[in-house]
Amino acid sequence: NLMISSDVPPSSGLGSSSSLAVNIVNVLSTLQKKNLSRHEICEIGHHVQRNIIKVPLGKQDEYVCGFGGFNFIKFAKDKVEVIPYSFSKNSTLELEKNLLLFYIGSRPNDRLLTTQIERTKSRDSKTMNALKNVKNLAETMHDSLSNNDFTTFAELLNKGWTEKKNFSNDVTNEKIDALYEKSLKLGALGGKLTGAGGGGHLLLYCEPSKQRLVIEEMTNRGLKHIPFSFQNEGCKILNL
Numbered sequence: 001n002l003m004i005s006s007d008v009p010p011s012s013g014l015g016s017s018s019s020l021a022v023n024i025v026n027v028l029s030t031l032q033k034k035n036l037s038r039h040e041i042c043e044i045g046h047h048v049q050r051n052i053i054k055v056p057l058g059k060q061d062e063y064v065c066g067f068g069g070f071n072f073i074k075f076a077k078d079k080v081e082v083i084p085y086s087f088s089k090n091s092t093l094e095l096e097k098n099l100l101l102f103y104i105g106s107r108p109n110d111r112l113l114t115t116q117i118e119r120t121k122s123r124d125s126k127t128m129n130a131l132k133n134v135k136n137l138a139e140t141m142h143d144s145l146s147n148n149d150f151t152t153f154a155e156l157l158n159k160g161w162t163e164k165k166n167f168s169n170d171v172t173n174e175k176i177d178a179l180y181e182k183s184l185k186l187g188a189l190g191g192k193l194t195g196a197g198g199g200g201h202l203l204l205y206c207e208p209s210k211q212r213l214v215i216e217e218m219t220n221r222g223l224k225h226i227p228f229s230f231q232n233e234g235c236k237i238l239n240l
Contacts, residue, residue, distance in 0.1 A: 011106040013195020018061030019235075021045035026235045039080065041235065042066040056113040068234025072142045091148050096230055098150060100188075100204045100211060102223040104176065113196050115168045130166035137163065151189065154205035158190035164197065171197035179221060186213045201226065 008014050022045040029036045029044075036044070045066070046059040059080070063073050067082050070092075074081040087095075119127040137160045144152040161180070165171050172180075172193070179202060180191060187210025194201045202223065206214050215225050 009106055011200065012103065013193060013197075013200025015061035015065055015195070017049065017055065018045065018057070019065040021049050022062050022066045022235045026237065030237050038066050038234065039082075042080075056117050066235050069230075069232040070145070072145075085145055087148070092230060095150055098154075098205055098207055100206050100214060101226040101228055102202045102204070102218045103200075103226055104179070104193075104202055104223055105199045115170065116196070119168065126166050127168075130163045133163045134160055150205070154189035156190070157192055157203075157205055158184075161190070161192040164192065168197070173198070176202075179218065179223070182217060182221075183214050186210065186217055188214055
């Protein structure tokens with residue numbers, strides 16, 4: 001008997017399908033007495049989703065779910081390198097308290113991801129420039145996180161979201177843009193839609209002194225505030 005429980009709905013931009021994939025691979029391989037590494041678990045989970053089920057996605061979600069915690073992940077053609085950050089407990093708590101998460105609604109379909117992949121394969125100049133800029137921002141963000149410079153991190157989130165909107169015309173819409181701009185006016189320093197875009201969850205960096213106004217405004221506009229905490233363990237087996 002296989003029982004599945006999830007805290008979030010499908011297509012919500014929080015990597016729920018990849019979390020399910022790596023955890024099922026971990027459970028089945030453990031029952032088969034195979035001692036797979038985390039890299040192997042992530043790669044098999046991605047293979048099942050991308051090549052067997054034909055879900056149009058990258059492999060970053062599998063690695064995020066499989067390893068857990070804060071990591072700088074480098075993707076090459078034949079290699080994935082996972083470099084963990086060494087945050088102090090106080091720094092981790094500071095970052096956690098400065099982040100807000102709101103559920104907008106599930107992404108309508110996977111066409112958005114398919115369009116992004118098609119544009120990338122065709123070397124669409126707008127998409128390729130945005131991908132290059134996002135990669136450069138990720139490297140700069142890596143430096144800011146390594147130095148516990150969370151204000152710069154927030155500003156880079158904002159720049160990253162601006163670039164992400166160039167991936168596809170369906171990444172955002174008038175409602176999402178209005179919500180985001182209003183949150184900035186109320187004190188948020190940066191943010192983005194999680195996942196591919198088009199719906200899902202809105203992540204905002206907002207210092208605690210400004211959070212009440214942002215939460216009230218977002219909930220008044222129909223969004224659901226989602227309290228959360230960081231998870232450092234990744235996929236694991238519970239022996240009950």
